[in-house]
Each structure stands twice: as C-alpha cells, then as structure tokens.
Amino acid sequence: xxxxxxxxxxxxxxxxxxxxxxxxxxxxxxxxxxxxxxxxxxxxxxxxxxxxxxxxxxxxxxxxxxxxxxxxxxxxxxxxxxxxxxxxxxxxxxxxxxxxxxxxxxxxxxxxxxxxxxxxxxxxxxxxxxxxxxxxxxxxxxxxxxxxxxxxxxxxxxxxxxxxxxxxxxxxxxxxxxxxxxxxxxxxxxxxxxxxxxxxxxxxxxxxxxxxxxxxxxxxxxxxxxxxxxxxxxxxxxxxxxxxxxxxxxxxxxxxxxxxxxxxxxxxxxxxxxxxxxxxxxxxxxxxxxxxxxxxxxxxxxxxxxxxxxxxxxxxxxxxxxxxxxxxxxxxxxxxxxxxxxxxxxxxxxxxxxxxxxxxxxxxxxxxxxxxxxxxxxxxxxxxxxxxxxxxxxxxxxxxxxxxxxxxxxxxxxxxxxxxxxxxxxxxxxxxxxxxxxxxxxxx
Numbered sequence: 001x002x003x004x005x006x007x008x009x010x011x012x013x014x015x016x017x018x019x020x021x022x023x024x025x026x027x028x029x030x031x032x033x034x035x036x037x038x039x040x041x042x043x044x045x046x047x048x049x050x051x052x053x054x055x056x057x058x059x060x061x062x063x064x065x066x067x068x069x070x071x072x073x074x075x076x077x078x079x080x081x082x083x084x085x086x087x088x089x090x091x092x093x094x095x096x097x098x099x100x101x102x103x104x105x106x107x108x109x110x111x112x113x114x115x116x117x118x119x120x121x122x123x124x125x126x127x128x129x130x131x132x133x134x135x136x137x138x139x140x141x142x143x144x145x146x147x148x149x150x151x152x153x154x155x156x157x158x159x160x161x162x163x164x165x166x167x168x169x170x171x172x173x174x175x176x177x178x179x180x181x182x183x184x185x186x187x188x189x190x191x192x193x194x195x196x197x198x199x200x201x202x203x204x205x206x207x208x209x210x211x212x213x214x215x216x217x218x219x220x221x222x223x224x225x226x227x228x229x230x231x232x233x234x235x236x237x238x239x240x241x242x243x244x245x246x247x248x249x250x251x252x253x254x255x256x257x258x259x260x261x262x263x264x265x266x267x268x269x270x271x272x273x274x275x276x277x278x279x280x281x282x283x284x285x286x287x288x289x290x291x292x293x294x295x296x297x298x299x300x301x302x303x304x305x306x307x308x309x310x311x312x313x314x315x316x317x318x319x320x321x322x323x324x325x326x327x328x329x330x331x332x333x334x335x336x337x338x339x340x341x342x343x344x345x346x347x348x349x350x351x352x353x354x355x356x357x358x359x360x361x362x363x364x365x366x367x368x369x370x371x372x373x374x375x376x377x378x379x380x381x382x383x384x385x386x387x388x389x390x391x392x393x394x395x396x397x398x399x400x401x402x403x404x405x406x407x408x409x410x411x412x413x414x415x416x417x418x419x420x421x422x423x424x425x426x427x428x429x430x431x432x433x434x435x436x437x438x439x440x441x442x443x444x
Contacts, residue, residue, distance in 0.1 A: 019145075021137060023210030025153030027088040028130050030203035032112075032198045033161060034099045035064055035118040036267075041162050041288050042169065042189060043270045044281045049105065054271065055107060056122070058397030060115045061267075067119025067387025072127060072386060075381020077236060079128030080372070081267030085211035091126035092204035099197035103190055115231045127382060130377040131361055133211070137376050142310060143362040150304015151358040155295020161199055162289040164190045170282050177282045239373040243380055248367035252360070252432035255315060256385025258423025259356035262322045264392035265416040268355060268400070268409060269346055278336025287343055291350040298351050299358035306359045311366065312434060314359050315427035321352030323420035328414035334406035358422070360385075366434045388419075 039046055039057060047057060079088065098118050106114065130150075138146025173180050173187035180188075243249055270288045273279035279287065306314045325348040332341060363379070369377040395415065399409035 009160050017137065019210045020133075021149055021153065023085075023088070023207045023349070024130060024134055024150055025157060026203045026210070027092060027126065027207045028150060029086075029157045029199050030152035031091050031095050031122045031126055033158070033200060034095060034102065034193070035115065035122060037162060037165070037196060038102075038189075038193060040267045041193060041270065042281075043098060043267070044274050044284060045169065045185060045189050047271075048182070049189045050111065052108070052111075054397035054400045055394070056397070058394035059071065060108075060111050060368065063112050064115040064119040064388050065386070065391075065393075067380050068389050069115045069383060069386065070118075070121050071123040073379035075124050075355075076127070076128035076132075076375040076377070076382070078124070079132045079375030082129070083128040083203040084133040085208060087125040087129040088211060089204050089208040090337070091121060092200055092207060094121040094125075095289070096200040096204065098198055099200060114323075128378050129155075132374045134361070135364055135371065138362075140365070142307065143307030143365050144303040144359060146303070148300045148358045150298030151354070152296040152303070154224070155292060155299055155354060159289065159292035159295060160293050161360035165195060166282070166285040166289045168195065169285055173282060174186075177280045181234070198351075213276055220338070222401060223415050225405055236376070239376045240380075243369060243377045244316060246369070247365060248363075248430060248433045249369070249381060250384075251426055251433055252363045252367050252424040253381045253384035255356075255363070255423055255430060256360050256381055257413045258319070258388055258419045258426060259327065259353070259360055260350070261388045261392055261419035262326075262353045262416055262423070263357060264388050265396070265412070265419075266350065267325075267393060268412055270348075271344060271400065272334075272406070272409040275340075275400070275404070276334035276409055277339045277342040279339065287346065292406055294350050295354045296346060297320060298354040302355040302358040305360065306362055309380035311359045311430035312427060313361050314355060316424055318352045318355035318359075319420050319424040319427060321355070322349055323352075323417055326413045326417040326420060327348035331408050332415055336411070337346045350418075353424070363430065363434075366430075 003103055039061065046052070046167075047054065052060075095118060098114055098121060100116055101110070104110075134146050134150050137141065170177075170186050172191060173184070214356070266288075269291070270284040273284040273287055274281060302314050302318070302375045325345050328341075328345045331347075332338065332345075334342070359380075363375060364377065367377075396412045399415075403411060404407060
C-alpha cells in the first residue's frame, strides 16, 4: 500500500510543468463558476427564476464575501503547511456538492446558507495554495508569465464554458426570448447550472492527477529545486511580523482592492445591458460571455509585458483603461441607439480589469516577500484586497433598485471610476516603494 501511494505521488510530477499549470488553471477557474458565473453571465434569468431582486442577490454575494474574507488568512497559513494538490481537489469537490443543492431552487434563506458555504469551500482550501503554487511555478524570473498564464488560462476556460452556457440558454429559449414562459426559463437555467456542476466535479478529478506533490520541481525556467519537507511548527507570529512591516505589502493590498472593485463591477454589465441599452436576456449573456474571450489574450500579454518591463508599468495603464471605460458608462446617454457603444466600452473595461488580475499577485517578488511565507503574505493581502466581496454587489443592487433603468447603473459606474483612480494612485506608490532597498522598506 505504501509503495502504491509513493508511486501515485510521483506520477503527476512526471507530467511536467505544463500539466501542473493546466491543473492550476482548472482549479483556479472551475471552483468559482457556480458562485460567480451563473450570477454574472445569466443575471437577469437568475433573478427571475429564483425570484430575487437585485438587492437580494447583492446581499447573497455579500454573504459569500463575508465567509470568504474570514477564510483568506487561514487559507494562506494552510497553504504553507498542506499539499496544494489535496487542497485544490478538495475545494472543487465540496463546491460541486453545493451546486447540487442549487438545482433544487432554494429560497432566499437556503441561498444564504449556500453562498456562505461557497465562501468557505472556494477560499479556505484553495486560494493561498493556488497563489503559492503559481509563484513557485514561475521561478525567480518568470512571475509575470506565471500569473499571466494562470489568469489567461482561467479566462480561456471561463470563455469556453460561458459561451457554451450562453448557447445552451439560447437553444432552450424560444426563437423570441421575450416569449419564454416562467417554466421554460427555469428549465433552461437549471440545465446551465447542471452543466456547471459537471464541469466543477470533473475538474476535481483532473486536478488530483495533474498537480504535482510539493517536493517535485515544477518551474518552467529557470528550474526551482524541490521544496524541503515543511516545518510542522513554524512561528506564525514571526512570519506575520515580517510581512506586516513591509509598506509594499499594504500598497499591493490596496492595488488588489481597487482592481477587485472593478472586477466585481463587471457583474453588473449584463443587467445594465438589459435595463439601459436595449439588449434582451440572451443578447446580454452573449455580450458578457464575449468579454471573457479577451481574458486569455490580455492576461498573457500583460504577464509577458510585466516580465519584460515591470509589473509596476503595466498597472497604471490598466487602471487608466478601467477609469476611461467607467467614465463613459457614467456620462454616456444610455439607450438602444447606442448599444454598439456599450459593447465597445464593455470590452475596454474588461481589457483593463483582466490586465490587472493577470499581474497584481506577480508583485510578490518586487514586494520582497520570501517564498517560504508566500501563503501567509497572500492571506494578509487577500483579506484586505478582497474586501469588495462584502459590499460591491450589495451596493450595485441597492443603487439599481433605488433608481430603476439606466440611472442606477450610471451611479454605480461613478463608484467604479473612483476605485480605478484609487488603484492608479496605489500602483504609483507601490512603484516608488519597490525601488527602495529592502531594509529601508522594513524600517519605514
């Protein structure tokens, strides 16, 4: 039995770095499909089937955010101590089980419990392990490429699944989507949800095979040596003191915070398209799915550019794109006659957001975070940076419900514009801090 276990441990290592990255991509996107994709790509349909208001859906996503926020820091600590393969596969399997409950169309109370469960299942076992394993994969000089490939691959995977879901929804709707019955709409959405459950469960099996053990070398170039066995009792207090003294860590956390506000803001695009720009439910789903096809190209490009120049050069440009796009959505007179403008602007916003997501964790090396305590640092950064999970969707829902039609969405766009400006300033501050010697940073 022991020999079989040791053989199984080494099989994934022989598959090589490309297989390891594929496993990270599958884990990093599939785990979030049920909590996020259904509400993002099929938001108008989900609101109707589950009989939710925009505010109620925002509250559910805030419940997810509260649970996730509590899980980010322990997730990082766990990642420094437990095999990534075990953690990632466990996250996918438990999240898929939650999807089975979603198929019963629970009421608001049941959905609240489910979203809280997903907040734990998607973050506690997965997040720190995913970021730590990606940093290790990139080696000393390939951080931009590593995170760019991770985010780009996640984007390609998401685009394929989202486009399939949009096509499935369209196939199950009548030729005139406005004529769909309540039962027809419900049946169509349940088919989409069932497909997402299947994808998540299949990803759990694939990840268990593809992700190597922590003692196997996985970096593409230059190669990293296998990790030594993990110390079962490192000083967490000492690790925390080290990372908390670094101003670059706090600047990075603010960059992630501002970028994540923009990312969560994209959840409003489908509903804005329907409420303000003359799109129907199927057209809105196709438009938002189309933006995801930018993600692979933008993320890989941003990662390569970050390695060739500096990540701190890419960040201000990306925040500038998001700010410009949200400025247009705030000021432009919405209406069916300008539907093409909305589509183009959605692509501009998506380009900036995806570029940010590709590189903001590639800052860990420039922030002078030792590899040994990457998980702990990621836990701290994520606990601050992903705070928008608590309030962005709830704020969007409240603004939209308070001012029906395009106006509420335009108010939300103004909030997103402010966040992009904040991120631009934080990225400039990080660049200045990163140029200071490490000792000066720790003493600052």
